Amino acid sequence: MTTTIRPSTRAQTVGRVVLGAFLLFAGTAHLTFARETFQAQVPTWVPLDADFVVLASGVVEIVLGASLILLTRWRIAVGWIVALFFLAVFPGNISQFVTHTDAFGLDTDRARGIRLLFQPLLIAWALWCTGAWSAWRART
Template identity: 65%
Template sequence: MNDKANTSTAQNIGRIGLGVMLAGAGIGHLTWARTEFLAQVPKWVPLNGDLVVVLSGIAEISLGLALLVLPGQRTRVGWVVATFFVLVFPGNISQFLTHTDAFGLNSDLARGIRLLFQPVLVIWALWSTGAWADWRKK
């Protein structure tokens, strides 16, 4: 079953941009930024931190590619991407609470500002894929 969401040119550009950003971040998880991402894995996660970084990197690459190559499934992918952003949010909160430096976030102010952008990513995923509008229609 294909999604029937009509999306504007701006939404399609936003979806493509988000897809590229996610795929790039996922590649960073597996290569050049692995240590930085490892610093963001909360100590309370019951898995090996490096495994979490690798798995989340694979997830980000997969989600990014899905945004790019599955336009017929855009609303479903939008909900999955938004859910992913919600699921990784506790790691961002942990980084703030434990005062962990990573990616240049070396102050509580910088880490706090970053927290404010996580809802923006959720909204971006839902808006750019038409998922929110599709849900409201139903």
């Protein structure tokens, strides 16, 4: 059975470009002005140097952001990869909540808890705007 990849809607295209721009900005922040703040978010149980984790994740975010914007032919695969990236960094967000670590103005448990609610939305956004979710559903 062959599945035809549907073209993106205008809303999906805008959503994909906005998400790509968000990742480009966040990745640049990792490498520059917010580097120390991001280090505070690296859980202590990660067996790597916090600065290395921040730099590496910043590079990954830049690559993913550019891929969302430029690699339209592979948008479905990119969507799954971006969703997996958001899933992979989620434990760091949980750690920030559990350890009461202040960063990015998240200086209360309520603020950190609200942030946790947005991570699944980022995953859903990546899957929706790239057509990855609808392509998976059409496959079954």
